Amino acid sequence: MTRCLFLAAAALCAVPVVAQAQDDKLKARCNQLYAMADRALSRRGEGGGGPNMIVQSAGIDCQKGRYEQGIRDLEKVLRAQGYTVPPAP
Numbered sequence: 001m002t003r004c005l006f007l008a009a010a011a012l013c014a015v016p017v018v019a020q021a022q023d024d025k026l027k028a029r030c031n032q033l034y035a036m037a038d039r040a041l042s043r044r045g046e047g048g049g050g051p052n053m054i055v056q057s058a059g060i061d062c063q064k065g066r067y068e069q070g071i072r073d074l075e076k077v078l079r080a081q082g083y084t085v086p087p088a089p
Contacts, residue, residue, distance in 0.1 A: 026067035029088050033074035034059045040083060052077065 034055070041052040054077045061070035075085050 023065070023067070025088070026071065027062070027065075030058075030062035030067045030070045030074070032086070032089065033071060033078065034062055036083070036086070037074050037078055041077065041081060 037052070037055045038059070041055055054073055058070040058073040058077070061067070061073070078085050
């Protein structure tokens with residue numbers, strides 16, 4: 001009985017580590033795509049239209065931990081502009 005409790009407690013302790021590793025991967029992917037989209041799609045010169053609002057919104061999603069939403073939006077806007085989305089690291 002004690003062994004079962006120990007194994008259950010050990011399994012519960014491992015869950016946050018796995019979740020943290022997944023979040024780190026998603027965060028890195030979100031940041032990678034944001035940097036690419038910000039460089040490629042923002043018009044900063046004179047007479048430029050300014051920042052791409054979808055890219056800016058996705059960047060905020062990345063900052064707030066909404067990685068899946070940010071990644072989805074960034075991939076969509078990059079593909080719509082004819083860019084090849086790099087594979088996930």
